[in-house]
Every structure is written in C-alpha cells, then in structure tokens.
Amino acid sequence: EDQVTQSPEALRLQEGESSSLNCSYTVSGLRGLFWYRQDPGKGPEFLFTLYSAGEEKEKERLKATLTKKESFLHITAPKPEDSATYLCALQGTGTASKLTFGTGTRLQVTL
Amino acid sequence: EPEVTQTPSHQVTQMGQEVILRCVPISNHLYFYWYRQILGQKVEFLVSFYNNEISEKSEIFDDQFSVERPDGSNFTLKIRSTKLEDSAMYFCASSVFTEAFFGQGTRLTVV
Numbered sequence: 001e002d003q004v005t006q007s008p009e010a011l012r013l014q015e016g017e018s019s020s021l022n023c024s025y026t027v028s029g030l031r032g033l034f035w036y037r038q039d040p041g042k043g044p045e046f047l048f049t050l051y052s053a054g055e056e057k058e059k060e061r062l063k064a065t066l067t068k069k070e071s072f073l074h075i076t077a078p079k080p081e082d083s084a085t086y087l088c089a090l091q092g093t094g095t096a097s098k099l100t101f102g103t104g105t106r107l108q109v110t111l
Numbered sequence: 112e113p114e115v116t117q118t119p120s121h122q123v124t125q126m127g128q129e130v131i132l133r134c135v136p137i138s139n140h141l142y143f144y145w146y147r148q149i150l151g152q153k154v155e156f157l158v159s160f161y162n163n164e165i166s167e168k169s170e171i172f173d174d175q176f177s178v179e180r181p182d183g184s185n186f187t188l189k190i191r192s193t194k195l196e197d198s199a200m201y202f203c204a205s206s207v208f209t210e211a212f213f214g215q216g217t218r219l220t221v222v
Contacts, residue, residue, distance in 0.1 A: 032209045043115075043202050043213035044154065087154065091209060096167040097142055098156040099211060 002027045002092045004102035012108045016077045021105045023088030024070040033071050034099065035064050036087040044087055047073075078109045113137045115214035117203050123220045124193050132188045132217045134203030143186045144204040144211060145178065147171070154202070160186065193221045 003026045013019055025033065032051055036044035048057040050066040057064045061082065063074040073086055085106045089099040116135045124130050136143050145157040158168045160178055177189045186205075190197055198221045204211040 034210070036213075041200075041216075041218075043204075043215045046210060046212055049210050089154075097144070097159045097161070097206070097209075098167055098169070099146075099154075100156070101154040103153045 002090060002095070002100040004088055004090055004100055006086075006088050006102035006105050008105060009103070010106040010108070012110065013075075013078055015079055015109055015111050018074070018076045018078070020075070021073040021086055021107070022070060023073070023102055025088075025090050026069075027090055027092040027094075029093030031091040031093050033066055034089045034091070035062075035071070035073055036089065038085045038087055038104065040085075047086075075107070078107075080109045080111060083107055083109045115203055115205055115212055117201075117214035117217050119217060120215065121218045121220070123222060126195060126221055127192050130190050130193055130219065132190075132201050132203075132219070134186045134188075134214060135184050136186055136203065136205030137212060138184070140205035140207055140212075142166075142206045142208070142211075143178075143180070144206075145188045146202045146204060146213075147199040148202065148216075149199045157188075190219075193219075195221050197221050 005024045007022045035047040038044045048064040053068045061076050065072045085104040087104045089101040118133045143160040148154045156169050158172045159166045175191045179187050200216040202213050202216045204213045
C-alpha cells in the first residue's frame, strides 16, 4: 500500500530563517511525487511534480528535491505569506490516477 | 488563469437527505476527481473519472456515492443518503494527465 509520511507536523520560522520539510514515502513504483500548498479552508494549490530520483524543481523561495525514499521542500528566506500547510502526495504506478496524500506540515512564518 | 470551480461553497443538509456537489473542471482536462478532507485529517481520494466512466475508486466510495458528467462541462458528486460522518470538505480536481488542479471545495455539513 502506498504511504506518505510528512515531518514535522508543524514548523514555526522567523522571516528569513531557511528550513526544510520532509516527505518520506513507500510505493512499489513511483509515477510522480507532488507538492501542494493549502491555505485554511481552501483547496490544495499545485506547486511541483517530481518524477525521478535526483530531480529538483524551484519556484521563488521554494525548492523541491527527490530521492528514492523521500522528498524535501526547502524554503529559503521565507516570508509571512509563505505561511500555509504544505502537502506531499504521490501517484504510484499501481493505480490509475489517484493521489495518496500525507498529513501535511503546517508552516508559520513570523516577522 | 483557468481554474476548477465548485458550487456551492457551503451546504448544510439533514441526515438521510441527498446532496449533489457540482464542479466545472478546467476545459481541456481529461481526468476528473473527487477528494474529501475531514476536518483536521488528510486529503483522501474518492474517485477518478476518465472517458465517461469511473477509472478508479476508493473503499470510501460505496453505493451511497455516484458521479456523473451530465454535459460537456459539469462533473457532479451525488451522495444518496447522507450520514453525519459524511461531513467534510469535498474537493473536485482535474488533470490533463498527472498534475491535478483542485477547486476551492464545498464544505458539507450533515446535521
């Protein structure tokens, strides 16, 4: 069964204080690893897709990386507007199209 | 920018009543999905729909649930006889292939 575990559950950073969020996963065959951002009461907002180990994607202050067992979302010099829950999800080759989500990391960035 | 739209944003219904949640996916997308998120829990897959038929469904998606694409633009989720435990945020999503884009959700409250 596909599984996604995210850590930490919550993270509080000061503005400008860089950090990383972890997503470890187990899957028999990986079709894609996805990162989403979710604001309270809203739907997940797509950030990145990673397909193979060693791949990296960047967008503004965010950078996602992938190994065979985990993915990291690096946040460089975060701002208060980066505060949100960051969700990791995977799509395995054993399924048609479903995403299996982790429970997310709740990030708060303070001034 | 194209987006997935969902209506209503909030629906309150009595236990045992039927509800229909509506979604307009992004126009050139081929795959359509419903997910739900119970308050404080992870986003869970319900069903995927491709080429006018269900391509995959989860254990949650039992006989009380059905999906339909009644015309070229709408995608609906029907819950025949709602239970208290159906209270959740329901998200519609669509994709060309793997990268799913989510709507803002319908908050369903069963009383």
